[in-house]
Amino acid sequence: MKKTRLIALVLALMLVLAGCGGSGNSSSSAPEGGSASSVPTDATLDPAALEDVVKYLTDGAYTKDSVVGHVGDREITAGEALYWIAYQQYNMTYYYTNYFGFTLNMSDPMDDDTTVGESLYQFGMDTALSYAVAAQQAHDTGVELSEEDAALVAKLYEDNVNFYGEDRWNAYVQAGLIDEKDFSEDEKVEWIRTHGEDFYQHSMMYYATTAQDYESLITDFYYYNTLQDSLFGEGGTQAPTEATINDYTDDYIKENGVCWARCILFPTADLDDAGKADMKAQADAVMAELSALSGEELSNAFTEQQTAHDKSGYTAGEVQHYTNTDSLVDGFYDGIMKLEPGQLGMTGETDFGYFILLREPENRADISSVVTDEYVRSTYDALIAQWTKDFGAECEMPDLNLDSFYEKLGQLQQTLAAVDTINAASDSKK
Numbered sequence: 001m002k003k004t005r006l007i008a009l010v011l012a013l014m015l016v017l018a019g020c021g022g023s024g025n026s027s028s029s030a031p032e033g034g035s036a037s038s039v040p041t042d043a044t045l046d047p048a049a050l051e052d053v054v055k056y057l058t059d060g061a062y063t064k065d066s067v068v069g070h071v072g073d074r075e076i077t078a079g080e081a082l083y084w085i086a087y088q089q090y091n092m093t094y095y096y097t098n099y100f101g102f103t104l105n106m107s108d109p110m111d112d113d114t115t116v117g118e119s120l121y122q123f124g125m126d127t128a129l130s131y132a133v134a135a136q137q138a139h140d141t142g143v144e145l146s147e148e149d150a151a152l153v154a155k156l157y158e159d160n161v162n163f164y165g166e167d168r169w170n171a172y173v174q175a176g177l178i179d180e181k182d183f184s185e186d187e188k189v190e191w192i193r194t195h196g197e198d199f200y201q202h203s204m205m206y207y208a209t210t211a212q213d214y215e216s217l218i219t220d221f222y223y224y225n226t227l228q229d230s231l232f233g234e235g236g237t238q239a240p241t242e243a244t245i246n247d248y249t250d251d252y253i254k255e256n257g258v259c260w261a262r263c264i265l266f267p268t269a270d271l272d273d274a275g276k277a278d279m280k281a282q283a284d285a286v287m288a289e290l291s292a293l294s295g296e297e298l299s300n301a302f303t304e305q306q307t308a309h310d311k312s313g314y315t316a317g318e319v320q321h322y323t324n325t326d327s328l329v330d331g332f333y334d335g336i337m338k339l340e341p342g343q344l345g346m347t348g349e350t351d352f353g354y355f356i357l358l359r360e361p362e363n364r365a366d367i368s369s370v371v372t373d374e375y376v377r378s379t380y381d382a383l384i385a386q387w388t389k390d391f392g393a394e395c396e397m398p399d400l401n402l403d404s405f406y407e408k409l410g411q412l413q414q415t416l417a418a419v420d421t422i423n424a425a426s427d428s429k430k
Contacts, residue, residue, distance in 0.1 A: 043418035053205045054078045057408050061399040064210050069125075069395025071132045071388075072140070076395050079213030080132075085124035086208040086409055092120070106406040117402050129395040131220035133388050138227040149222045156215050157200075164203065165196025202416050208409060231383075232376045238383070240375055248375045249364055257324035258367060260360040261336045264305055265312040267353040276349070282309070283354040287346050290356065298344070302358050311353075319360045321367060331355075 049056040054064040062068065062078040069076030089106070096104040106117030114122075138144075145153070152159075169192050172178045183191065204211050231238040240248075252258065266283040268276045286305050293301050306316035314320060322333055332355055335347045339359035347355045387393075 043415045045415060045419050049205060049412060050201075053208060053210065053412075054082060057082070057208050057405055057412065058397075058400055059404055059408075061401070062397065064213070068397050069129055069132065069393065071129070071136045071391050071393040074132050074136045076128050076132050077213050077216070078397065079209040080217045081124050081128040081395055081397060082208035082405075083124075083213065083217060084127040085120050085405075086206070088120050088123055089406065089409065090207070090413070092116070106402070117406055121397075121400070121402055125395045125397070128217065129388065129393060130384050131217065131224045132395070133384055133391060133393055134227050135220040135223035136391065136393075137387050138223045138230075141227075143223070143227050143230050145222055145226055149226065153215065153219050153222060156218060157211055160200050160203075160211075161193060161196035163196070164199040165192030165194075168192075168195045168199055199420065202420060206413055206416050228376070228380050232380070238379060240372065240379075245368070245372055245375060249367070249371045252367070252371050252374060253362070253364075257333075257337070258321055258362075259323075259333075259336050260319050260321045260341075260363055260366070261339075262302060262306065262317075262319055262358045262360060263312055263314065263332075264302070264310040264356040265353055266309060266356075267311045268349060269352055280349070280354060283346065283356060287344070287356050290344055290358075294342070298342075298358070302344075305356075312355075319363065319366070321363070332357075 046056065052064050054062055054066065058078070064077070064079050066078040067075045068078050068081055093104050096102060104116060106115065106120070108116045110116060110119050112119075144150075169178075169188070173180060180188070200211065204214055209217075230236055233239060264283075264286065266279045266286075268279050271279060286309060290298060290301055290305065303317040306314075310316065322328065322336065324333065326333065329350045329352050331347045331350045335345055335355065335357050336359055339345045339357065341359050341361040343359055345357045345359075347357065
């Protein structure tokens with residue numbers, strides 16, 4: 001049975017609320033839905049979902065006011081925890097459909113013998129807990145949000161309502177569903193506010209949460225980042241020293257099998273047997289020519305041959321680094337690792353074709369930012385884990401029926417998209 005590795009599972013920490021920094025954008029990570037359409041459907045929202053989306057999606061096991069976790073005085077609600085599950089459910093489904101061409105099902109098995117749905121559940125619980133722990137630790141140690149971030153949080157609801165309302169207004173106007181001349185300035189403001197509030201609520205429902213819970217988790221998100229900056233930034237108690245990063249780089253290179261190389265690809269994927277034989281002959285000829293060289297002479301000649309023959313997409317002369325966790329064609333990474341720096345090698349025929357490889361010397365400066373980021377991430381994770389233990393913090397939803405939750409969530413997401421399309425048409429004269 002095919003098993004799935006959620007290679008983007010941790011991406012939520014980077015993807016979440018991409019517009020969160022402001023710049024006039026909405027601070028919501030909800031799906032785009034402002035485009036108006038006059039295509040009618042028969043979809044309607046269940047009033048129970050509008051009244052309490054958490055209760056609706058959990059079959060009454062939890063409500064929007066249910067507390068599912070504690071960190072000191074901080075309470076984590078069901079809506080906060082479910083947001084992280086639903087957000088990841090949407091993005092992972094979209095990611096695999098668009099980049100790998102297959103549907104990611106919540107029942108698909110994972111490498112660790114759990115299912116996709118079970119892994120997303122645990123991710124949701126852990127993420128909500130980690131952010132709440134960081135926020136509580138920030139409060140306890142006197143770390144405060146910047147004035148700019150505090151202002152963004154304070155205006156979160158207002159900004160999102162305005163953003164979505166204006167987005168809807170522009171979409172309706174462009175689709176010819178409303179005429180700006182029919183509205184006074186006050187009527188336009190009221191239209192934007194009303195439609196913005198409706199669509200914002202729908203956006204929150206799309207991710208199984210409410211505006212109030214969303215504001216709480218966003219506040220935690222800001223505190224999480226602020227605390228990290230205070231600890232690891234210049235003058236912080238956890239700020240890495242040069243010696244620390246040097247030692248960590250040694251471990252990072254060893255654990256991740258980091259190597260540096262250049263390549264020349266002679267592609268065979270779309271060739272018949274005769275074409276493949278000709279391409280192999282070209283590769284052999286270039287390999288023989290390069291094998292007679294060494295040192296700087298080899299490096300310069302390799303660049304020339306890259307310019308003349310390489311179809312990998314890399315820029316000639318640029319050295320790339322690779323790790324043992326990269327998704328590379330079979331034979332490529334192993335081919336590099338068989339070489340010593342300065343040595344030349346050639347793969348057998350891979351799914352892409354033949355690669356001539358030149359392993360390059362170690363270049364620690366090339367990965368310095370990656371290593372520093374990884375050091376901060378891993379060290380911060382360890383601190384969060386220790387604080388979680390110290391607080392006796394926990395976040396769980398043992399009564400959640402995952403199969404039912406994912407099924408109802410998917411149906412609700414489809415209905416919300418359809419309902420907003422209906423509203424675009426039916427409200428056009430209002």
